[in-house]
Amino acid sequence: MQNTRSQKTDELLKIAIEIVVGVILTLIISTIIDLSISSFLPEYAKYELYIQEGAQAAIILIIGLLITKSIMEYVENKFSTTRKELYGLSLIIRIVMYIIIFALVLSVFRVSLTGLLAGSAIGGIVLGLAVQTVASNLLSGIFVTSTKTLKYGDMVNVNSWIWSLNTIGKITEVKTLFFKILTKDNNIVSIPNSALLGSGVVVEYKQKDSKYSYPTSITTMADVPADKIIEYIKNYDKNIDIYLSEKSGMTNVFLVPLKFDDVLEINEKTSEINRIVDKAYWDIKSEMLLMGTNTYEYNRTGNVYPLTVNLNSDVPADKIIKNVHEKDKKITVYLLSKAGANNIFSANFKYKTRDEIMENINRINLLFESAYEELKTADTKKANKPASPKK
Numbered sequence: 001m002q003n004t005r006s007q008k009t010d011e012l013l014k015i016a017i018e019i020v021v022g023v024i025l026t027l028i029i030s031t032i033i034d035l036s037i038s039s040f041l042p043e044y045a046k047y048e049l050y051i052q053e054g055a056q057a058a059i060i061l062i063i064g065l066l067i068t069k070s071i072m073e074y075v076e077n078k079f080s081t082t083r084k085e086l087y088g089l090s091l092i093i094r095i096v097m098y099i100i101i102f103a104l105v106l107s108v109f110r111v112s113l114t115g116l117l118a119g120s121a122i123g124g125i126v127l128g129l130a131v132q133t134v135a136s137n138l139l140s141g142i143f144v145t146s147t148k149t150l151k152y153g154d155m156v157n158v159n160s161w162i163w164s165l166n167t168i169g170k171i172t173e174v175k176t177l178f179f180k181i182l183t184k185d186n187n188i189v190s191i192p193n194s195a196l197l198g199s200g201v202v203v204e205y206k207q208k209d210s211k212y213s214y215p216t217s218i219t220t221m222a223d224v225p226a227d228k229i230i231e232y233i234k235n236y237d238k239n240i241d242i243y244l245s246e247k248s249g250m251t252n253v254f255l256v257p258l259k260f261d262d263v264l265e266i267n268e269k270t271s272e273i274n275r276i277v278d279k280a281y282w283d284i285k286s287e288m289l290l291m292g293t294n295t296y297e298y299n300r301t302g303n304v305y306p307l308t309v310n311l312n313s314d315v316p317a318d319k320i321i322k323n324v325h326e327k328d329k330k331i332t333v334y335l336l337s338k339a340g341a342n343n344i345f346s347a348n349f350k351y352k353t354r355d356e357i358m359e360n361i362n363r364i365n366l367l368f369e370s371a372y373e374e375l376k377t378a379d380t381k382k383a384n385k386p387a388s389p390k391k
Helices: 002-039 042-078 087-108 113-119 121-130 132-146 226-236 263-291 293-300 317-327 355-384
Strands: 155-160 165-174 178-183 188-192 200-204 211-221 243-248 251-260 304-312 332-339 342-350
Touching: 002 042, 042 087, 165 188, 165 263, 178 263, 211 263, 226 243, 226 251, 226 263, 251 263, 304 355, 317 332, 317 342, 317 355, 342 355
Parallel strands: none
Antiparallel strands: 155 165, 155 200, 165 178, 178 188, 211 251, 243 251, 304 342, 332 342
């Protein structure tokens, strides 16, 4: 802290010394010119006034620029920030200093600034119309940066109805007439400052937990229930936030706020979440086709798969049900219908993962086949057994 104060004091002292040196140099050079002409070059006496004015103007210009530089260094240290963040304030200070230097140079040549401005009123109107856009961009840039509406490194989405602009990116530079944005496609886009004020809307993506959040919309067909897609994705990664934002006709629209550190991550993360949602949709749709859409409601209360089994009706259905149930008490078996020479059974079983479905389908089909063959064989043996001789 003490070093900072000492540095600021030194900078103020430096500015004061530059002013004093400028005054002293003006007096010294004026004296030297006067003595030189009067003693050695009397034939140039009639030009002495012009020489004195030119020398004084040069000194004012050089010293003025040095003082301006010193003032800028003092301001930057005073606010303990970077030149980029002080762009608006530094631009105002530079403009004011240049105007003062210009006015002092004109005063040396005895030119009235008031008269100059009055005499150029008509030209000023024409010039003002010509540079209206430039002035608008300049003032917009000064306002935006000096008020810290937007800062270097901010993540923004610029929408302008005049410029037909919709750009997402990180602010990398703020210039006099435009600012630059690094887009998610790794391109640099220059946008006029006036697009920020009066003709555009800026959405600033604030950081939360050191992460930016970028909302993206994903649309799927509505033939797969939205809650199942959300459940699938939550099971895949609990850190993914996904919401059903809209149901439009035959589609479901999901909103996923993507978290990222740098704008160049947006495309990769957008691609990743689209792949996850696409996989969720097709996995669930395949499961629905496998199970049948009419039985899909079972899954809303638990993972239950209704398997349909067809067997010949030459073995009584009640015996089949009893035999299967004795071999696996976890299977719930019903006789759905009798179609001609067939009995149609429904065997419902629970599963935890999709991989278990095919294993259980194979196992239960073999179980029914085994029950049918056992009962069929037993009936055949009973029918072929010779009758006992009558006494």
